[in-house]
Amino acid sequence: MALKIVITGGAGFLGSSLARELLKRGTAAGPDGKPTEIRELMLVDLVPATVQDPRVRSVVVKELSRSALGAAFGRDTDSVFHLAAVVSAGAEADFDLGMTVNLDGIRNVLETCRTLPRPPRLVFTSSIAAFGGQLPAVVPDGQAVTPTNSYGAQKAIGELLVADFARKGFIDGRALRLPTIVVRPGRPNKAASSFASGIIREPLGGEDAICPISRETKIWILSPRRAVVALMTTHDLPAAAWGPRAALNLNGLTVTVGEMAASLARVAGAKVAARIKWQPDAALQTIVGGWPGEFDTQRARALGFTPDADMDAIIRAHIEDHLPGGVR
Amino acid sequence: MALKIVITGGAGFLGSSLARELLKRGTAAGPDGKPTEIRELMLVDLVPATVQDPRVRSVVVKELSRSALGAAFGRDTDSVFHLAAVVSAGAEADFDLGMTVNLDGIRNVLETCRTLPRPPRLVFTSSIAAFGGQLPAVVPDGQAVTPTNSYGAQKAIGELLVADFARKGFIDGRALRLPTIVVRPGRPNKAASSFASGIIREPLGGEDAICPISRETKIWILSPRRAVVALMTTHDLPAAAWGPRAALNLNGLTVTVGEMAASLARVAGAKVAARIKWQPDAALQTIVGGWPGEFDTQRARALGFTPDADMDAIIRAHIEDHLPGGVR
Numbered sequence: 001m002a003l004k005i006v007i008t009g010g011a012g013f014l015g016s017s018l019a020r021e022l023l024k025r026g027t028a029a030g031p032d033g034k035p036t037e038i039r040e041l042m043l044v045d046l047v048p049a050t051v052q053d054p055r056v057r058s059v060v061v062k063e064l065s066r067s068a069l070g071a072a073f074g075r076d077t078d079s080v081f082h083l084a085a086v087v088s089a090g091a092e093a094d095f096d097l098g099m100t101v102n103l104d105g106i107r108n109v110l111e112t113c114r115t116l117p118r119p120p121r122l123v124f125t126s127s128i129a130a131f132g133g134q135l136p137a138v139v140p141d142g143q144a145v146t147p148t149n150s151y152g153a154q155k156a157i158g159e160l161l162v163a164d165f166a167r168k169g170f171i172d173g174r175a176l177r178l179p180t181i182v183v184r185p186g187r188p189n190k191a192a193s194s195f196a197s198g199i200i201r202e203p204l205g206g207e208d209a210i211c212p213i214s215r216e217t218k219i220w221i222l223s224p225r226r227a228v229v230a231l232m233t234t235h236d237l238p239a240a241a242w243g244p245r246a247a248l249n250l251n252g253l254t255v256t257v258g259e260m261a262a263s264l265a266r267v268a269g270a271k272v273a274a275r276i277k278w279q280p281d282a283a284l285q286t287i288v289g290g291w292p293g294e295f296d297t298q299r300a301r302a303l304g305f306t307p308d309a310d311m312d313a314i315i316r317a318h319i320e321d322h323l324p325g326g327v328r
Numbered sequence: 329m330a331l332k333i334v335i336t337g338g339a340g341f342l343g344s345s346l347a348r349e350l351l352k353r354g355t356a357a358g359p360d361g362k363p364t365e366i367r368e369l370m371l372v373d374l375v376p377a378t379v380q381d382p383r384v385r386s387v388v389v390k391e392l393s394r395s396a397l398g399a400a401f402g403r404d405t406d407s408v409f410h411l412a413a414v415v416s417a418g419a420e421a422d423f424d425l426g427m428t429v430n431l432d433g434i435r436n437v438l439e440t441c442r443t444l445p446r447p448p449r450l451v452f453t454s455s456i457a458a459f460g461g462q463l464p465a466v467v468p469d470g471q472a473v474t475p476t477n478s479y480g481a482q483k484a485i486g487e488l489l490v491a492d493f494a495r496k497g498f499i500d501g502r503a504l505r506l507p508t509i510v511v512r513p514g515r516p517n518k519a520a521s522s523f524a525s526g527i528i529r530e531p532l533g534g535e536d537a538i539c540p541i542s543r544e545t546k547i548w549i550l551s552p553r554r555a556v557v558a559l560m561t562t563h564d565l566p567a568a569a570w571g572p573r574a575a576l577n578l579n580g581l582t583v584t585v586g587e588m589a590a591s592l593a594r595v596a597g598a599k600v601a602a603r604i605k606w607q608p609d610a611a612l613q614t615i616v617g618g619w620p621g622e623f624d625t626q627r628a629r630a631l632g633f634t635p636d637a638d639m640d641a642i643i644r645a646h647i648e649d650h651l652p653g654g655v656r
Contacts, residue, residue, distance in 0.1 A: 095496060133572055133573070136470075142464075142471060142472050143470060143472055144470050144471055144472045144473065145472065145488075146572075146573060147488065147491070147492065148495065148572070150492050150496070153488050153489070153491065153492035154492075156488050157485045157488050157489070160473075160475065160481050160484050160485050160488075161481070161485070163475070163481065164475065164478050164481035164482075167476065168423060168478070244461055244474075244476070245461070245474060
């Protein structure tokens, strides 16, 4: 047998990166837990997927409805990575859209999984946006979620649904709370965390970048490379190792925004780092400053997840992966 | 002005008790926070309400759909107590029914509240069933929920929805995690906690009661009287006092099952207590033993909530309220 894997949000940045790595590796854990050949990688999104490979099938859907998902999953889906989401500022600006995509979306994915002849593996990406407000300086694994935006609330609800569908045996489910992904390639998006990639990416590309957040603000980050590894590791871990608590605080790196700028100067030079323009934005500062900047991720470490070495390594990896012509 | 208050589950035991107390008091906090006359008490349920009063309107609905709720709420609802639910063993036996009533139910209540001209007060009853599995011996206020049954998962999801709808300003919402209510009047129900009332109620009424749970098991309880006071207090507290964390671990009393039996012997005599028949049930023991038996409820105490004095007082109150002819 060989695997059929579905990635929702498969045309997005993280979905595309994950697809490329899965295709490169060629295998993932099968129903018996052993590395099994990937036969088909179905990339479900609002727009056509860009990853090219004979094993890839791009499926364009208008919405994450049960009928659209049912048609895409068919009867033979073995694994699902559910990445499709409306990001934080987007879900905050359009409440109903966030509820539809982020809440009904995961519920419809779960109900569709439940109709399959064999409970599939499901990896659900949640976020540290599940946390906000008054929190311990270092957030432990057992900390209650306290979302202070709708995106975080919808992700936290998704985690509970994944856990309960898994407990019922409808799926083999795992939810992963990703740190802020830095450096995202491409253009800024509506996420409140968009600046964190922008202040590295734009200066490296020869453009100025506005930093609306103070130098002292701690953020909890993970590189795209490590995020993809974490997604694949989460998928492949045995259900018994994962345990009953579906949502995992993934281990990241704590850096201040000022340290990120200093790292950029070290790796790419002071001239590049000077392209960061510091323009405080009180509203964004409140949102980003409300996210926890440091976690004690005992469970993630015990499961074998590893964070990035340091900020310099993250920036060097971004240059390698996305700036073939070097820094401008 | 005078208030229109809706109670979903208004024909149930807790809904009826709450209705009677609200009618007796005659007032509740109005939009300005001041005690305001109750003009109409609408009791929404699957069956007609039993509470008789000129201010009561009984509304029978087939389901908690938006259309049914919209018709019941009208445009002039000031406050909603959302108590309607499928209990723990019921939601476990029929997953889809639990999702529909316990999850879609609160969502439809919230969306209906959102259509009102003024954001209503909403009190949502959640439960300590939101907790399960490996927990600290004494559960603190900031403990992450870890439901180990679908009822608990659905309640925990409801809490997150209430918090986010409140944060958005669609409602003035509060969620209350009730301890196990002891002594419930009436007959046993499908809740795994049903024994906790049964081992007091049935012996007092002259019947034997099976206790499937071991004497050493700690449970976290609250009397019906104090539950009703807590619901009214929750409703009346200013939003600023409640704060952004919607779900409150209400303070209860920690007792072992053995202490409950000893209390029954003290209050009603050894002959009555001998009607408890100890017949361990491993499946029920696993469920009930998985619930936390002790909490550190700093937040509830600071907000002015008070638990029952002791088990003896709980039993005496039950006799007063429900056994006018005395113990048999």
